[in-house]
Amino acid sequence: MMRRPLAIAAALSVLAPGARAGVTDNLATSPTAMAMGNAVTADPPGIESIHFNPAGLARLTGTHHIDTIFVASIRNPNKFVTAPDIDIGGFKDDPINGMSSGPVRQAVALPYIGIPKARLPAVAVPGLGFSYNAPGSNWTFGTLVYLSQAMSVDRTKDPNDPARFDGRLIQLQRLNYLSPTAAYKVSDTLRIGLAVPIAYTNFAINTDFRAPNKLLGTVGQLQRAMCPDGNGTVIDTLTFGLCGGGPEGMVDPFKKAANIDFDMHASFDPTFNIGILWEPKKWLALGLVYQGGSDTTFRGQYMVHADPMLRSFVRGLNSSLLGPIVGAVTGMPAEIPEYQSGNMTAKIPFPWRVQAGIKLMATDYVQLNADVSYADWNKWNQLTFEFDQSVKLLEMARLFGYANSHQATFKMGFKSVVNYSFGTQINVTKKLSLRAGYEPRKSSIPGNQMSLLAPLPDTKLKSLGLRYKFDSGAEVNVTGSYIKGSYDIPARSNCNLNCDDFFNLIYNPYAATTVSGSLIVRYFGASYVRPF
Template sequence: MRPLLFAIALAAALPCARAGVTENLATSAIAMSLGNAVTADPPGIESIHFNPAGLARLKGFNHVDTAFVASIRNPNEFHSAPDIDIGGFKDDPINGKHSGPVRQAIALPFVGVPKARLPGVAVPGLGVAWNAPDSRWTFGTMVYLSQAMSMDRTKDPDDPARFDGRLVQLQRLVYLSPAAGYKISDTLRVGISVPIAYSNFAINTDYRAPNKLLGTVGQLQKGLCPDGNGTILDTLTFGLCGGGPDGMVDPFKRAANIDFDLHASFDPTVNIGVLWEPRPWLALGAVYQGGTRTAYSGNYSFHTDPMLRAFTRGLNSSLLGPVVGAVTGLPPDIPEYQTGNMMASIPFPWRVQAGVKIKPLPFLQLNADVSYADWAQWKEITFRFDRSIKMLELARLFGYADSTKATFQMGFRSVVNFGFGAQLFVTPKLTLRAGFEPRKSSIPGDKMSLLAPLPDTRLHSLGLRYRFDNGSELNLAASYLTGKYNIPARSDCNLNCDGFFNVIYNPYAATDVAGKLVVRYAGLSFTRPF
């Protein structure tokens, strides 16, 4: 039990470096080296995740230790459109800038995301399985990360990408996965597992609102009070300059910082698999991995910068400003900090995967899989707060009536993906592997954001297996995933539209955003019988 608890703690503390919407990237060294095309050839104890029916192929008592290392890079470039005009403001300071280094965050169960940042991470895990002599049943459990994404841009405080996620962390750690495989016949096996996960969801982002109405207000201020100081006339009317120099509105300035940290301690799903091996050279497999609607709870913090606080204070200190505020629903005052409790219901999508294994030659095996994940459930994500958020009350003017919640339009879609793998049996002890996955993104091009910058990608993998005389097995794998995106100005209203009502959320209004995603990772597993 001590090694098991130790692995659980480390796996939670050092999550895999993955960005965007990802599945199966670092669950098994065997699977990653074969392009995750292993449904018809499940990888031993790791079958608990990929196809629990594969457990029924094991004999005796087995143990597997796994480890993965990974790093991610996500450079971005920002270029303003030639006709950019945000209510009269035309010089965005991020124009021509590049985003800085990306690091990986750490999510600890019951703690959240501490401040330590790493250029890469290591992910350990383990599993056990046992089969009694002459029994058709095999039982097992495993600790692993079924899914994660991690984007941390806090190293550079002026990183232009900070306005769409300084920190984004989504982690699903399976800490217990009771599983059973049953051998119906020599050719047919079935299995089931119940992964029980600790889930963590955290976002920290700087906020700005390059909106035309705010720009127009800023230009009016420049005309009425160029130095930022109000006048008697201003005080007797609407108080546009009553906030002093701090209250001068600039749509390109940071307006606030938002921090969410949520978790769910007990989040079970179910995996059901079948494996049919009618011939030594042919096998077919299928698995259903159930989803859930995870109920998260946690805390929030809104830190509002002086610009909005001073502007609101000046507006309400004038003669007619409070009338305007009452009509438009603006708050009478905005505190610098507002904290409290929050909750969210975030889907973890179900997915199905099917595959075939053929062995056309004694020394060659080919695998192919097809999968479907129901990411269309991520149309939007709503966060609910325990009270009205004063800063969000400013959005009432744009039609956002409920300031006790914030909704992010995600617009994800469900897609079909394929995976391919090959094994070359060089000797009875040595096997070489290669895998390829052309991964179609679940995020449409007009819904992309830097919160989840995952375009269509290509995953290339290499690996090997070495069998020892005592029956132990060492598996090594290395993978490289890459993809590019180029989002023209005004083409993506999750990122760079500049319409009057595009407030939540277009931080790069009228700006071209181009970038790429590069993930490098390697893994190993060591399996031994007892």
């Protein structure tokens, strides 16, 4: 009955990386690409071709440098409404009914340092890159520092935020700190390229959690029937000790049960990008890029802080005459420490993806781009997390047939998706170009698997931008983007969020509650490219 808390602990680390799934890609990678809806495979943007299609690097001659800055804010408002017939083992009044989640802040995880304490309404991320082409050579070399994926949600400002039970802090980012790239000009119309981005990947989660489970609620109602004031009796002591934990040990399925804090990273995670760019006509170009995946091993620490309710309940159970026998038969722990910490690892695959695109010059002044992409999220069928010791809260899961309290395995059910993107560039003058992009992004997370740890529905990205070229050969690119997606998850429809079956084995902090909300991302990016 107490298995829920550690199920959450592992589920948190599973679901947070799921924030990558489709929506967070390319948010802070290139102002130019964002302005074109990321439909740039057939027209890769200079040094930033390293990510989008490394073959495009071979279009550069001489030596170039790029500086970028990105500012982004993420908002995730949610509304919680319990079903009229909610009944969690006799408990029917969930205090979050009718509540809405509060403000959201952002942060950036720094390699080898962690997440700073400062939380801001938006976050700024710099980037830079270089390219080199020797005079007369068909080879061009380069490197780029950039964020290929990012997700940051901090709900810690409001201690009573109802969304805190599914992530007070969620931090995910993939920082490519070195991207050695080589591109070759095969002919005037054909170019190829290979890039090897090396990433520092971080994700951290801090969450409160509770266990609105019918079995737990039934235990709470038995306690109230046997000892309404929360104090045990002689009969209780001579039997199972349900009330031996005193008032603190009275079980309430709607009450906070514990807090989990995870912080994991992979310091060296190389992948590779292979690209081809074919420009047979002045008005036509075709591009193809394959971005390889990896089986990344994350390492980090966990901290479990059990609230008095669980600790006192187990202590009372084991201080009775028959309670220890029940505990021994079911494999429950003799006690739950207030704090338990240690090291953890997880092998989390980074899926490969392929993207193809076309560029058409409708006139000398109007350019049209379109891309199609596919990402292999099917490999997220299930994930396993290893702990360096037996976690006491996981030991309670033995009652449900989970024998190994050193690990947790979760079925994710992610799906591979096909996405499309579109961009337009209007060359107003030889120096000034205006851009617009549209990208309907499908989420890799099925609607019946989504949680507030990864609140990633289908979204639509809309962008506007411009480019200005200077006589010196330098150029400035500026972009503003807006992404929004909404969701409405009816009560009992999603067993990662709001199911209320008697033996739910996946964390459902909002049992029998309809959760509706939206994800909103506002983005500004600018880059300055110059020869030197």
